[in-house]
Amino acid sequence: MIEGRNEMVQPGGIDPSMMALVIREDGQEIRPGSENGEGASGDNQDATGTNQRRRIKKYQRHTPYQIQELEAYFKDDHHPDEKQRLELGSRLGLESNKVKFWFQNRRSQVKTQAGRQENNYLKRQNEALQMENLRLNNALRNSICVNCGCPTPPDDVPIEELHLRSENARLRDELTQLHLQANKFLGNPTSSSVGPFPLPLPNSSLELAVGRTGFDVLSSPDTTFSLGLDSGSGNLNAFPAMPVVSTTRMVGMAGTDIPDEKSILAELALNAMDELDKLVQIDDPLWVSADGQKEVLNQQEYRRICPPCFGTKLSGFVTEATRATGTVIINSSALVNILMDVNQWVDMFPCMIGRASTLDMIFSGAAASRNCDIQLMEAEFQALSPLVPVRHMRFLRFCKKHAEGVWAVVDVSVDSIQEVRDGNPFMPCRRLPSGCFVQDMSNGFSKVTWVEHTEYDENVVHQLYRPLLSSGQGFGAQRWLAMLQRQSQRLANLVSPTISTEGHQGVTPAGRRSVVKLAQRMTRSFCSGVCATVHLWQLVEGGNVGEDTRILIRTSTDNPGKPSGLVLSATTSVWMPLPHQHVFNYLRDEQMRGNWDELSNGRLAQQTVFIAEGQDHGNCVSLLRATHENATLMLQETQTDASGSIVVYAAVDIAAMQLVMSRGDSSSVALLPSGFAVVPYYKHGNSTDNLVPVEGGSLLTVGFQILVDRHPPTAKISMESVDSVKGLLLRTVQRIKAALHCY
Helix, strand or coil: CCHHHHHHCECCECCHHHHHCEECCCCCEECCCCCCCCCCCHHHHHHHHHHHHHHCCCCCCCCHHHHHHHHHHHHHCCCCCHHHHHHHHHHHCCCHHHHHHHHHHHHHHHHHHHHHHHHHHHHHHHHHHHHHHHHHHHHHHCCECCCCCCECCCCCCCHHHHHHHHHHHHHHHHHHHHHHHHHHHHCCCCCCCCCCCCCCCCCCCCCCCCHHHCEEECCCCCCCCCCCCECCCCECCCCCCCCCCCCCCEEECCCCEECCHHHHHHHHHHHHHHHHHHHHHCCCCCEEECCCCEEEECHHHHHHHCCCCCCCCCCCEEEEEEEEEEEECCCHHHHHHHHHCHHHHHHHCCCCEEEEEEEEEEECCCCCCCCCCEEEEEEEECCCCCCCCEEEEEEEEEEEEEECCEEEEEEEECCCCCCCCCCCCECCEEECCEEEEEEECCCCCEEEEEEEEEEEEHHHCCCCCHHHHHCCCCCCHHHHHHHHHHHHHHHHHHHCCCCCEECCCCCCHHHHHHHHHHHHHHHHHHHHHHHCCCCCCEECCCCCCCCCEEEEEEEECCCCCCCCEEEEEEEEEEEECCCHHHHHHHHHCHHHHHHCCHHHCCCCEEEEEEEECCCCCCCEEEEEEECCCCCCEEEEEEEEECCEEEEEEEEECHHHHHHHHHHCCCCCCCCCCEEEEEEEEEEECCCCCCEEEEEEEEEEEEEEEEEEECCCCCCCCCHHHHHHHHHHHHHHHHHHHHHCCCC
16 A cells, blocks of 8 residues: 555654555445544544443343253253244343344353263373373383393394394293202202302392282292381381382282283282272162261172172181261362372371371372372371370372362372281281372362271271271271361461460561471370381380289480480270260360369469360360469460360470460470370170260270380389370279269
């Protein structure tokens, strides 16, 4: 256009009016400022704006009745013709075009939803193909040539190299025969399976005993599976040593080589996930309601529905299988990250997990999420009583995303059950497919269905606690879910700007979080002393120590947050003829503390700081101080839910706590906790499968940790110290029973 109007080009450049030259469809030119252009001014501009506003129609929403009728018609016919649209529009008071557009939009919506479902299905198929591809690649990468015993070469290996490998295998066999003849001539013991140059076999990163899944391991005589008990030193919980890495190959039931144990573990995890899906989705008759809050597995129906992929129950072992469903104040992705991170997992369940670690990453799925991650883990599961042995298990944890906002995490044991009963500090058990199914809710919460399925040897459990474990209250799904709900409330309350503090406005938000962190460390230390986990404890035997009381000792180094010297832990469990909530309310009442706490000297205790950890007033952290002069400052944490309650306290330095509350650093505060754990007492009803709580019954565990010698490593324990601590333990129990009139 500019070339056609050279006469309008001025010496200084192009005419500014030509910069916005436009040609309409009819060929007429429109210039800025003309009545037909966008740059119209004055009355013309106002008129244009008015016309544009008139052309904009007001959007009208359909009424609920109209939407309901349209949806009902859409179920029968997705494509109504013109006559049907007119009839429907006249009946609903809508124009035919609006009815037409609504059906077009509704068909598009259905098509989009169908595409999303198809994408989710294809995504799951893709995940399964990835796992199969991993297994096949491992098999190809570790395949062995039957002629020379070497790894199978790729297709592009020259023929000369293949001949050299075959010749090398022949020379190896001749050398082995010469070695055997030489040993025979010299009188040395001979072995047809061992030569000076053993065949090259792929190294194993893990020596497994997965006998329950159809595979056995040919272990060398030096390979041991320590249960952590040193009978000579009395060590209770030296963490079971990992098996020695060897070059033995895994052999299946048919005698064929299994080149890579990771492929076996991946298959085991997939089978466990399939079984967890069935346990979550199928209700009656697979699950029978027990008390309205948990469900018990119908073993006969379970054997019919689920194939025996994980072996049969051993003789003398009992089954604990429960399911519970509830709402948690956390979204699915955050909860999955907690479960797949071993440190966060331990922090979320401090009273149930003594110690845990991730041994190996079997398979890593999507980089940006935990989808398809398979981890080999090791953990100690504990019930807060010296009468219940710790459950030590090595298991796989497999995380899978079923759909957007829907996750599943499953655990399954990889160890054979160790047939060691006498002197074993751990409970012989195995974990069948167990885990949780998490689904996001619209309010930011998530719906969690928890499944626990375990087999264990009941003979190692004290008679007083057997009904508790068989009911599922000790390690069952209801306890896991109740603790998850309580801990998620604690996390939500800590980040809330309206966190409750009573009587102390000088505590900063950082100080409150630091006090709660210190209390959590105190509670974990108390659980360690009761269950003999985390630290290296030694059992004190002899003297006046009875079967219902356990005395442990350990050496504590002079590190920040830990007292230096010899620490003694004394615990006992007794039956109380009162409901567990009644006993818990008495123990946490600061007005009653002088009745049983010798540090209070019979005086009342005053609460100076209160930090709520949930909606229940019994879930809190507080600072207490007796009313007499020179009274010790006590840090106390109380936790309660339907599965049980704890009260843990420890003496703290006043100056150190002031720094914690003002600056927020609690790592240097040393603690020696004591406290109580209370759980409901259960007994058998009319049948062995019917367990009901005894009215007014509970089990009380009392535990103390005391520094008896400050001179490590030469510190020694005397029987006088043991008798003194045991006397303190018995006096505390007697005072509590007397105050509650439990004679």
